[in-house]
Every structure is written in structure tokens, then in C-alpha cells.
Amino acid sequence: MTTLTTNYLTPTGREEAWRFTPLKRLGGMHDGSAIVADRHSLTLAGSKATGVSFELKSSSDAPVLSESDDAIVGRIREAARDVAVLTISANTEVAEPIILKRTPGDVQSAEFARVQIKVENHARATIIVENTGDTHLAEDVEIYVAPGANLTLVSLQEWGAKTVHAGRQHAIVDRDANFKSIVVTIGGSLVRLLPTVEFAGPGASCELFGVYFATSGQFFEHRMFVDHKVPNAKSRVNYKGALAGDQAHTVWIGDVFIRAAAEGTDTYELNRNLLLSDGARADSVPNLEIETGEIVGAGHASTTGRFDDEQLFYLMSRGINLSDARRLVVRGFFNEIISEIGEEEIQVRLMDRIDNELAKAGA
């Protein structure tokens, strides 16, 4: 094995960023022991709309847009020879969502994938990434939302039970641009995502939504970071999770950094977890670091609770049995976020999957 220069980053599990993650289950993506797969599993579904291009570029033609001290991102950048680049050209308004699919790979080797999404000035688009099947995937997604542009990115982790997916989704949001992200993680053995945002120009805004549902043995980690380094940017984070079954474990970290220059910042982050059975564990750590007092608002809230007996009683008093009442409450809990996707067919599919997981967990 050749020694990668990123070896110094290899986590031990004691680092703040890795203290929750079961490193042994990462398939060696973090320490260089994974076999690097030769596959490009990301494909564009359907026909290409005007103003949209999707191509594989060599790494040298698609330099990185951002820095990262994440060990897996470091290894991806060493290993990946190509980059899948999706570009929405300036002033294009793409009416229909652009669908990207990750086709299943295998779990003997790991795909180290780089992806770049560039939404040029005043363009507007919705991109939906559908992840299904079983694979090992380390993914470095860089997103650039140019001045005045508007991007909605829906990232669906509907993985099979064996998948290990470690990914970063880093968005650079420029002046007066808006980035809306909806992350749904309801499948996989281990999923560790870093949805991060860096504001590059004043007046930028982001809304980061997410839902996750972990059942027995699943580990889902979402580690957010919003970097307010310019004035007058606005960020909203709202992640909701449910857990059912023994050893189900979720982690939500919400780091927000308001730098000295970021006057007029407006930020709020929220994480709510619903524990549906004993033996499940939800870690939730909001964290706000503020270097200037000249802000509009900064707040966070984190709650972890069980079923509300009053809600279940109310529903049951109308004839609805316990399992249906629970299903309604869970659906209701997730609905607020799922409905943000705005695509009926996908929303129904996700809710059905959540129903099935709930039924399997017997919660």
C-alpha cells in the first residue's frame, strides 16, 4: 500500500469530530485501508434541460473549491481522479427537478467520489440526489451558489442495509444567493454526513432541513457547520430524527460560527428527536460561537422526547388503534420537513418507507 499524505489526519476516535462515530464500521474509508473502487456511480436521470451540463472532468480540470480538515475528505481528494461536475448556466431557470442517481456499487471496495455542483449567477434549480442500494461511498460534494442564484438540493439516503456512506456536502453561498438543502437519511448501516455552509457574500441565506430515522443497529450522524463570515447572511437549520429499536444511534451536531465580520447575522437552529423505544440513543449538540454582538438574532434549541401520551390518547379516543396512532404521530413529526421537498411522488415514497421501518421496528 502506498502511503497517503493524508495519513496524519487518520482519526483515532478521540477527536471531537469523531467521538461518536463507530470507526470500525467505516469500511476503512477513514484510515486508508479501504480498497479504492474504480466506479463512477452518479448518473443523470432523464434528459438534460437547456442550460444544464453534467460531465466527468479530470481532477486537474476541477480544482477543489473549499478546504476541509476531514480525514475522509482528504482521502477522497487524494484518491479521486475525476470529478462529476453539474453546472446550471447563468440566468437559467430549470423548471423540473434535476434527478441524479447513485447506482448501487459493492461493499468490498469503496468509491471515493468528488462531485461539484455549480449554479451560476441568477440561475435557479432543484436537484434531487437519490441514493439507493448497497455500497461503500465516500463523497466530497462541493456546491457553489453564485450571486443571486437559488438552489434547492434534496439528498435522499434510501440506502440498503449494508451501505456505509460518509460524505460532505459543502455549499459556498455567494451574495444574495439562497441555498436550501433537504437531507433525508432513512437507510444504510452507517451514514455520516457533513452538511456545511460557508457564506461568501452579504445577503446570502440558507435553509438546512433534515430528517433521519434510525432503527436497530443503524448509525446516522449529521454534523452541520454554518460559517457566517460575511455580514447580513441568514441561516436556518431544522433537523428532525426518530429512533426505534435496540442500538439505533443518531448524532446531530449543529455548529454555527459568527465571525467578527458577520454583522447583521440572523441564525436559528433546531434539532428534535423522537425516541420510539428503549435502547436507542440520540445525541444532539447545538453549538453557537459568536464573535460579534451586532447581530439580528442567534438561537438554537434541541429536544429529545418520547411519544406524547396526550396525542396518542386523543387519536385513540377517536377509534384509531395504537400502532396507527403512533404512525400518524411519526408521520406528522416528519411531515413538516418532508413536505419541503415539494414533490408529491417522492414524499409519498419516503413516508411509506418510514411507515415500513416503523412497522419492522415494532415500535
Next chain:
Amino acid sequence: MSTLEIRGLKVSVDTENGAVEILKGVDLTIKSGETHAIMGPNGSGKSTLAYSIAGHPKYNITGGTVTLDGVDVIEMTVDERAKAGLFLAMQYPVEVPGVSVSNFLRTAVTALRGEAPKLRTWVGEVKEAMEALNMDPSFAQRNVNEGFSGGEKKRHEIMQLELLKPKIAILDETDSGLDVDALRIVSEGVNRAKAANNIGVVLITHYTRILRYIQPDFVHVFANGKIVEEGGPELADKLEANGYAEYVSA
């Protein structure tokens, strides 16, 4: 023809200082088509009686029986009681975030009837029930009780009474928080539902004004966990004039 029979019902709740007995032997029989008003001071246990009949898990039945047409109700789960024909309009209806009224109602009626209602007729039924209670059609898309005003929550309860067609309904302070017009509209809803399905109604209230719209056949005075006096409609007027002093001190 149905009969809900409550005999010697004793109920306690668990508190930090151990179990506290709230109902101390309640006897009450309600038959289809009858209207019983229950009046009594705050904290006397009226809602406890209502919740206990509906099966709220907070209340422990420590003695007595509740039967509907001879069948033990206490042994039933909450949803089984509803399926048996019991309905509780709550004093404080619960908000259920993310669950729309229309989805909630459809799920409930499907559970109660044992099959999904025909979509077209059901939508019509809901629309009609909402119009009759002066509720804006947009309520169907809103989440159950979420952000409803006090009066809107009560209308929503009575709308369910009309749609779910129980045998015996307990209305816990349905009149509280209603303005004069809403009181009339809601009372008409109760009377309509009652007439259509011959419902036996238990009306828990603090005020005689609702009794002008919904005529009780019996009035029961509730104090300190039990019924302390029974009479006809004239008893309500006496209570309004004299208050509960004679029952509380007794």
C-alpha cells in the same frame, strides 16, 4: 338502544405523594336519547370522570364498574371504547402537529366503520359538517387543533361528534370559551347529532346558558368526587342562583 352504566366508580391518580383518590364512588346511568347535565365546582372530578370513561392512561380505576350494554368498558383499550360507541369531546383538545384534520378524520372514520369511506361521499360529509358549524373549509388542511383558537377547538370536537356518530357522548365543558353565536351553532350541532343518531349525551358544564339550547332531562350535582344531588332542569337554575356552597360544606 344503548345504556352506559357507571356503578361505584372509584378513580385515583398517581402523584409524587402517592395515589390520590379523586372519584369516590360515582353512580350514573345514561341511555340513548337522554341528556344528562353534570355541574359542579372546579376540581370536583368532572373531567376525571370523563377521561376515566374514555380510558385515559393517567387515571387508575380502583373500584366499581363501567359497562356499555352490559359489556365491561374498563377492560377495553381506548380505541376499543370508541369503537364500542363512546365519544369524549375534550375540555382541552390536543394538538397533533403535522397531522391534517382531513387525514385524521379519514383515519378515525375508517377505524370506526371498519372500512374506508367512499371518498366522494366522505368529502361531502366533511364539507357539510364543517359548513354546519361555520368552520372555514381551510380547517381540513390544517393540523389537528394546532393553532386553533379555544372556540375553534370546540367546534372541531363537535364536528367529530357529528361525523363519528357515537352511541354515548360526553361533552366536557364544550361551552367554555365560546362566544354567543358559537354557543348557539355548537349547541345546534349537538342537537343535530343527537337527533340523527339518538345519542345519549353527558354535558359537563359550569353555565346554564348552554342548557337553554340543549335541554337536559337530568341534572346532576358533582362535588368532591361524587354525585351529591340529582334532579330535573330546575336544579340547574337553583345552582345558578345559590352556587355549590351547600354541597361543598356538606
